Structure formats: structure tokens, C-alpha cells
Amino acid sequence: MSEWLAEYGMFLAQVITLALIIVILIALAGKARGHEEHSRLRVEELNKRLRSRQRRLRLTGMNRKRRKMALKRFKKDDKHEARAPESSESEQRKPTVWVLDFKGDIKASATTRFGEEISALLGVINEDDEVVLRLESPGGLVHAYGLAAAQFDRLREAKVTTTVCIDKVAASGGYLMACCADRLRAAPFAVIGSIGVVAQLPNIHRLLKKNDIDVELLTAGRYKRTLTVLGENTEEGREKFLDDLENTHELFKRYVSERRPELDIEAVATGEIWYGSEAVKNGLIDDLGTSEAYLLERMAHARVMTLALEKKRGLAERAGLAVSMGLEHAVQRVYEVLEAGGWQRR
Structure with missing residues (x-):
């Protein structure tokens, strides 16, 4: 058994090494060609997607004869819709609901793409028309989410009707973005709030001092550095650092209050979080419900279009992603087999 495992390990190592070499060679070739990165705009009408899926479900329960008749009827309906004059009352221009997505990390990395999508709109x-933002973010850096919120605010300044749908989480910087919308809608157990500011950093000055290691920290400006990792922190530095946090918190509260004036900001700006069913009671959001349910409701009266800028991946990036996903799947599969074997032994 041990010999088999050793041989299998050697084989797996060779496969991984070969795959890495191929990816590196493709990456070097792509770099040598000097191709520029481009983004493509992907637009999809959700009304048509929903209709297609519902038709397939209707066909599933039919026998061959009825299915054939239904397919003919579907084609006839499509032709009639395509030929209908645009000036007819039933086909007058419907409003459009434009759907954007923002999934935020600590640095709000999606902000650049988000801003370009808004510029296009x-x-x-x-x-x-209306813009619906499906937002998911636990928050992150103040300046990063401040910029993301400012990009979203461009729609408010243009007097565009906006709705934010929160299915999972919009906390801290995520809520800073969310409150820019005219209406906020969240799922019952979505995490909302966390209107607060936090900062932490380690300090190893005593460890360095114990080992006779000196650290020279030179600054020009009284508060150029308040708290440091290596140097000795002072009470004055701590007080200044806390003042900065409080100032940021006040800016956060003011920003939210300006966009949701009916909200009791002092009652909710404690850094706490609430679930959607609680948040609707204290005014952090306006309605309960999922984004899917809201878009389905809007489809009855409007064309619902998703819009997304997608980065065109080069050959090297696609190959690297494929290898990475393959290795991840293999590791996950091995883990699942081992776990299943463990349960069987019990």
C-alpha cells in the first residue's frame, strides 16, 4: 500500500509540474505578443430567459403530439411579437429595469468596473427607467467604499430611480453604498448595518526592547504617525488615533443621514448588525424580499436587462484558470472520498 501511495504521489507531482510548465510557457507567449486587456459589455433580457425556461417546463409534462402543437404555438407567438408595429398601444415602449451586480471585497475591487457600467448607462x-443593484458586501477600507458609494451616487445626481437588493449582506462600507439608493430591499436573514469604524494593529515594541533592538521612527509633522507596529506608542498618539476614528464615524453617520433622513442614526450607528426582518423595523431598509422576487415582479411591467462589463481573458489566463479549477476539483474530490471513508469506518 505504501509503495502504491509513493508511486501515485510521484505521478501526481509530475502531472502538476507539467501543467505549470505549460501555463508558464503560454503566459510568456501571450506577454511577448503584448496583447492589451479589453472588456466586453454583456447584456441579457431576463424576460426572454424566464419565458424560455417556463416554456421548457410546460413541454416537459406533454406527450409527443401536444408538445408538437405547443412548439408551433410558441413559434407563432414569437413571429407575431416580432411583426407587431412599434406604434401599437400594446407595444409602446416599456420602461427598462437595468440590473447591476456588485460583490465587494475588503478593497472594493469591483469599483472601477462598476463606475464604467454606470457611465455606459x-x-x-x-x-x-430604473437601476437595480444586487449588492453583496461585508465592508472594507473606508476610502475604497467611499469611492464605490460616490460612483453609485452619480445615478442619484442624474435623478435616476434606484433600488438596492440585498440577499446576503450589506454591512459597514457595504451599507454605505446601499443607502445611496432610493429604496432598499433585503432578504429576511440578510445582514444589515454595522455603521461603525474599526482599526487594529499589533505592536512588538516590548519584544524588540527585550532583545535590545532599537527602532528609529523619524517624522516631520506632529501626527504623521500616531500608533506604530515597531515603535513605542504614547497616550497622545492613542488619543489622536481614536479622534481620527471618531471623525470617520461621524462622516459615516452624516453620509447615511443625508440619504435616509428619517432614520434615527444615533440609535443604529452603534456598530451593530441586524437581520433583514429586524432592519425593516428600525428603518435601515424599506422592504423585505429577495432580488429574484423583485425582478420577477418588475418583469410584469418592464423589460429587465442585466448589464455587466466582463474582462476578456487571454489564452494564458484561461489555461491557468482551467488548471487551477481542475486541481481544486481533484483536491476536493479526494477530500470527499476520505471523509466518506471515515464515516463508513465509524
């Missing part, structure tokens, strides 16, 4: 959006 502002050139074509009409007065009766």
Missing part, C-alpha cells in the same frame, strides 16, 4: 437611460 447614463448615456442611454430614460426618465422612466
Whole structure:
């Protein structure tokens, strides 16, 4: 058994090494060609997607004869819709609901793409249109989410109707973004709030001092450095650091209050979080429900279009992603087999 495991391990190591070599060679070739990165705009009408899926479900329970008749009826309906004059009352221009997605990390890395999507929309959006943002973020860096919120605020300044849908979490910087919308909607157990500011850093000055290691920290400006990792921190530095946190918190509260004036900001700006069913009671959100349910409701009266800028991956990136996903799947499969074997032995 041990010999088999050793041979298998050697084989796996050779496969991984070969895969890495191939990826490196492809990456070098791609770099040598000097291709620039481009993004493509992907737009999809959710009304058509939903209709297609519902038709397939209807066909599932039919026998061959009825299925054939239904397919003919579907084709006839599609032709009639395509030929209908645009000026007819039933086909007058419906409002459009534009759907954007923002999944935030600690650095709000999606902000650049988000801003470009908004720029594209502002050139074509009409007065009766709406923008729905499906937002998911636990928050992160103040300046990063401040910029993301400022990008979203461009829609408010253009007097575009906006709705934020929160299915999982919009906390701290995520809620800073969310409150820019005209209406906030969240799932019953979505995490909302965390209107607060936190900062922490280690200090190893005593360890360095114990080992006779000196650290020279030179600054120009009284508060250029308040708390440090290596140097000795002072009470004055701590007080200044806390003042900065309080100032940031006040800016956070003011920003939210300006966009949700009916909210009792002092009652909710404690750094606490609430679930959606609680958040609707204290005014952090306006409605309960999922994004899927809201978009389905809007499809009855509007065209619902998803819009996303997608980065075009080069050959090297696609190959690397495929190898990475393959290795991840293999490791996960081995883990599952071992886990199943463990349960069987019990």
C-alpha cells in the first residue's frame, strides 16, 4: 500500500509540474505578443430567459403530439411579437429595469468596473427607467467604499430611480453604498448595518526592547504617525488615533443621514448588525424580499436587462484558470472520498 501511495504521489507531482510548465510557457507567449486587456459589455433580457425556461417546463409534462402543437404555438407567438408595429398601444415602449451586480471585497475591487457600467448607462437611460443593484458586501477600507458609494451616487445626481437588493449582506462600507439608493430591499436573514469604524494593529515594541533592538521612527509633522507596529506608542498618539476614528464615524453617520433622513442614526450607528426582518423595523431598509422576487415582479411591467462589463481573458489566463479549477476539483474530490471513508469506518 505504501509503495502504491509513493508511486501515485510521484505521478501526481509530475502531472502538476507539467501543467505549470505549460501555463508558464503560454503566459510568456501571450506577454511577448503584448496583447492589451479589453472588456466586453454583456447584456441579457431576463424576460426572454424566464419565458424560455417556463416554456421548457410546460413541454416537459406533454406527450409527443401536444408538445408538437405547443412548439408551433410558441413559434407563432414569437413571429407575431416580432411583426407587431412599434406604434401599437400594446407595444409602446416599456420602461427598462437595468440590473447591476456588485460583490465587494475588503478593497472594493469591483469599483472601477462598476463606475464604467454606470457611465455606459447614463448615456442611454430614460426618465422612466430604473437601476437595480444586487449588492453583496461585508465592508472594507473606508476610502475604497467611499469611492464605490460616490460612483453609485452619480445615478442619484442624474435623478435616476434606484433600488438596492440585498440577499446576503450589506454591512459597514457595504451599507454605505446601499443607502445611496432610493429604496432598499433585503432578504429576511440578510445582514444589515454595522455603521461603525474599526482599526487594529499589533505592536512588538516590548519584544524588540527585550532583545535590545532599537527602532528609529523619524517624522516631520506632529501626527504623521500616531500608533506604530515597531515603535513605542504614547497616550497622545492613542488619543489622536481614536479622534481620527471618531471623525470617520461621524462622516459615516452624516453620509447615511443625508440619504435616509428619517432614520434615527444615533440609535443604529452603534456598530451593530441586524437581520433583514429586524432592519425593516428600525428603518435601515424599506422592504423585505429577495432580488429574484423583485425582478420577477418588475418583469410584469418592464423589460429587465442585466448589464455587466466582463474582462476578456487571454489564452494564458484561461489555461491557468482551467488548471487551477481542475486541481481544486481533484483536491476536493479526494477530500470527499476520505471523509466518506471515515464515516463508513465509524
